[in-house]
Amino acid sequence: MTVGVLSTSGIDRCVALLGEELTAYIAGAATVSEFNRWRADRRRRAEMAGRLNGAVEVADAFARANRLGAAAGWLREVGAAGVEGRSPARLLREATGDTLKRVVDAAERFTRR
16 A cells, blocks of 8 residues: 555546545545645645545455446445444544555455455
């Protein structure tokens, strides 16, 4: 899993794969407007990098299984990553290194079914 400063193109890719609202939520923004302001700020991009890179990895797992259209729904589904009461999107939003890997691994398992 790649963590570091997320490029503008990486953010754009996440938005293209998952939509602006879900991407903003995972990034930690309260609104899409706030997220758009953060996109222009290198420090904020660095803060968002792990969460959004994790989201792109989840989307890529779904894309490899030819199920990209199901990625956003899976990310919103409470308990989908094996944590009762939390959605994978929320786990990514609150993520630490181990949690990011756990969510990506859960997406990989789900898409192999």
